[in-house]
Amino acid sequence: xxxxxxxxxxxxxxxxxxxxxxxxxxxxxxxxxxxxxxxxxxxxxxxxxxxxxxxxxxxxxxxxxxxxxxxxxxxxxxxxxxxxxxxxxxxxxxxxxxxxxxxxxxxxxxxxxxxxxxxxxxxxxxxxxxxxxxxxxxxxxxxxxxxxxxxxxxxxxxxxxxxxxxxxxxxxxxxxxxxxxxxxxxxxxxxxxxxxxxxxxxxxxxxxxxxxxxxxxxxxxxxxxxxxxxxxxxxxxxxxxxxxxxxxxxxxxxxxxxxxxxxxxxxxxxxxxxxxxxxxxxxxxxxxxxxxxxxxxxxxxxxxxxxxxxxxxxxxxxxxxxxxxxxxxxxxxxxxxxxxxxxxxxxxxxxxxxxxxxxxxxxxxxxxxxxxxxxxxxxxxxxxxxxxxxxxxxxxxxxxxxxxxxxxxxxxxxxxxxxxxxxxxxxxxxxxxxxxxxxxxxxxxxxxxxxxxxxxxxxxxxxxxxxxxxxxxxxxxxxxxxxxxxxxxxxxxxxxxxxxxxxxxxxxxxxxxxxxxxxxxxxxxxxxxxxxxxxxxxxxxxxxxxxxxxxxxxxxxxxxxxxxxxxxxxxxxxxxxxxxxxxxxxxxxxxxxxxxxxxxxxxxxxxxxxxxxxxxxxxxxxxxx
Numbered sequence: 001x002x003x004x005x006x007x008x009x010x011x012x013x014x015x016x017x018x019x020x021x022x023x024x025x026x027x028x029x030x031x032x033x034x035x036x037x038x039x040x041x042x043x044x045x046x047x048x049x050x051x052x053x054x055x056x057x058x059x060x061x062x063x064x065x066x067x068x069x070x071x072x073x074x075x076x077x078x079x080x081x082x083x084x085x086x087x088x089x090x091x092x093x094x095x096x097x098x099x100x101x102x103x104x105x106x107x108x109x110x111x112x113x114x115x116x117x118x119x120x121x122x123x124x125x126x127x128x129x130x131x132x133x134x135x136x137x138x139x140x141x142x143x144x145x146x147x148x149x150x151x152x153x154x155x156x157x158x159x160x161x162x163x164x165x166x167x168x169x170x171x172x173x174x175x176x177x178x179x180x181x182x183x184x185x186x187x188x189x190x191x192x193x194x195x196x197x198x199x200x201x202x203x204x205x206x207x208x209x210x211x212x213x214x215x216x217x218x219x220x221x222x223x224x225x226x227x228x229x230x231x232x233x234x235x236x237x238x239x240x241x242x243x244x245x246x247x248x249x250x251x252x253x254x255x256x257x258x259x260x261x262x263x264x265x266x267x268x269x270x271x272x273x274x275x276x277x278x279x280x281x282x283x284x285x286x287x288x289x290x291x292x293x294x295x296x297x298x299x300x301x302x303x304x305x306x307x308x309x310x311x312x313x314x315x316x317x318x319x320x321x322x323x324x325x326x327x328x329x330x331x332x333x334x335x336x337x338x339x340x341x342x343x344x345x346x347x348x349x350x351x352x353x354x355x356x357x358x359x360x361x362x363x364x365x366x367x368x369x370x371x372x373x374x375x376x377x378x379x380x381x382x383x384x385x386x387x388x389x390x391x392x393x394x395x396x397x398x399x400x401x402x403x404x405x406x407x408x409x410x411x412x413x414x415x416x417x418x419x420x421x422x423x424x425x426x427x428x429x430x431x432x433x434x435x436x437x438x439x440x441x442x443x444x445x446x447x448x449x450x451x452x453x454x455x456x457x458x459x460x461x462x463x464x465x466x467x468x469x470x471x472x473x474x475x476x477x478x479x480x481x482x483x484x485x486x487x488x489x490x491x492x493x494x495x496x497x498x499x500x501x502x503x504x505x506x507x508x509x510x511x512x513x514x515x516x517x518x519x520x521x522x523x524x525x526x527x528x529x530x531x532x533x534x535x536x537x538x539x540x541x542x543x544x545x546x547x548x549x550x551x552x553x554x555x556x557x558x559x560x561x562x563x564x565x566x567x568x569x570x571x572x573x574x575x576x577x578x579x580x581x582x583x584x585x586x587x588x589x590x591x592x593x594x595x596x597x598x599x600x601x602x603x604x605x606x607x608x609x610x611x612x613x614x615x616x617x618x619x620x621x622x623x624x625x
Contacts, residue, residue, distance in 0.1 A: 067165025295415025
């Protein structure tokens with residue numbers, strides 16, 4: 001297991017962690033969540049040993065292999081497949097040694113070890129991972145240097161997945177994936193059998209790929225069992241209970257203080273007044289909950305135009321004389337919410353540029369409504385902003401006649417407080433720059449808003465704010481996103497971009513997800529039929545699992561007991577939070593309070609049993625390795 005104990009760390013004087021502690025059981029999959037800038041990526045650096053903490057520490061078994069996507073994308077003339085295969089350092093070393101070894105005993109040892117780690121199936125497994133991330137067989141043979149940075153980052157992700165580490169750290173892995181790649185990764189992580197810590201703002205991924213949530217807030221870590229929806233519900237209940245307890249305590253303190261103020265100088269009541277003063281001093285203050293407010297997105301209210309906004313008849317478009325999309329006969333109406341599906345490279349961004357007048361039609365006819373205004377957001381625009389300018393200076397370029405006070409007011413309404421409007425754009429976070437670009441795209445109250453991957457740098461709460469804004473927006477929306485939650489909640493029409501065409505997709509996101517997963521399963525079965533496996537390896541693996549099975553059962557039973565008691569605690573706390581309980585049913589309140597204290601004690605004992613069982617299992621697996 002991984003233990004974080006009393007961790008404290010600061011960057012440039014700002015405290016990110018203060019006595020933070022958490023325990024992550026072996027083979028658990030955990031989503032690490034928190035607001036942008038709270039320190040999630042820094043925690044990964046601390047786990048990886050790249051920086052040292054001021055106090056406390058992080059510990060996990062010595063024999064664990066840690067996997068993390070490299071910050072620099074792989075390059076050079078090595079093929080994608082060979083690059084991924086090289087990520088398994090033990091296999092690569094043994095394969096080289098097998099070519100030169102002459103001692104028969106050593107050759108036998110090498111071959112045995114290669115068989116144990118499945119080395120001969122490795123090329124098929126590497127190819128399967130690369131294919132799931134969007135690289136066909138031909139692409140896998142090409143050198144890394146032929147691909148853009150975003151595609152090479154996929155190779156880096158493929159490498160760390162192929163290495164199959166004991167502890168896998170993934171920091172926003174879907175940021176450089178399309179929707180298809182995100183769905184493949186979601187399915188892969190669901191089947192991942194080792195310990196995973198995942199930083200993600202993708203709600204669907206956190207609901208399907210992890211079984212617990214580690215929440216970073218106010219410099220501390222809190223561990224919740226269950227997926228993201230369960231975490232959000234449990235945390236909400238705890239916050240309500242805490243607020244109710246704070247209100248009750250304030251009323252209690254006020255009542256006792258009034259007694260003291262009234263009778264402290266009266267001889268017959270002085271002793272009671274002193275007792276109440278002591279009681280007041282012993283009350284542990286419960287601080288009010290200060291939730292950070294997420295500013296709404298303001299997309300404007302365009303005046304109504306007669307439909308269609310855009311009509312296309314047999315349109316083709318592309319670059320430098322090369323046709324990318326052809327034979328498009330489509331229309332966009334004022335109330336359309338259209339999401340574009342299809343793998344990266346199929347032409348989704350090309351279609352968006354055609355609609356946004358960034359690319360001309362090569363043939364066919366495009367008819368647009370008079371006075372049509374189009375807003376366009378694309379990820380590449382984040383890199384095109386002048387980093388030395390401040391938000392107020394950048395906005396002034398769009399609104400040259402507006403006084404600075406008006407510019408600052410607009411930026412404040414968009415979520416930029418006074419301290420941020422004068423900060424250089426280069427010093428803003430990715431989420432802040434994305435919010436700024438969305439504001440610029442909607443300045444003219446567009447009739448069509450095109451959003452090409454708008455959520456890459458937004459945290460979950462900001463994504464929800466964008467969902468609400470899009471649903472309230474009265475213009476048409478063209479959406480390209482790898483976030484299934486955004487697509488499902490905002491789009492009512494799906495268009496598939498594939499095979500050089502753009503066609504309406506007759507189905508919903510669940511249908512599309514099943515289609516992709518069925519295609520992946522079909523490909524995997526075909527590879528398995530060609531690859532085969534060794535019965536001896538299967539038997540050895542079965543023997544090892546049989547030896548560890550009793551210890552694993554003990555761990556599982558302990559975990560179930562902890563989960564059951566936590567569920568009981570949530571039920572009791574929810575009952576304590578019922579309106580009017582303290583006034584109408586004081587006896588029940590007392591009973592529930594006692595039950596809560598008893599349950600907390602049982603949880604502490606159960607967690608101690610679970611930790612002991614987990615330690616025993618960890619030692620056994622370490623000896624087996």
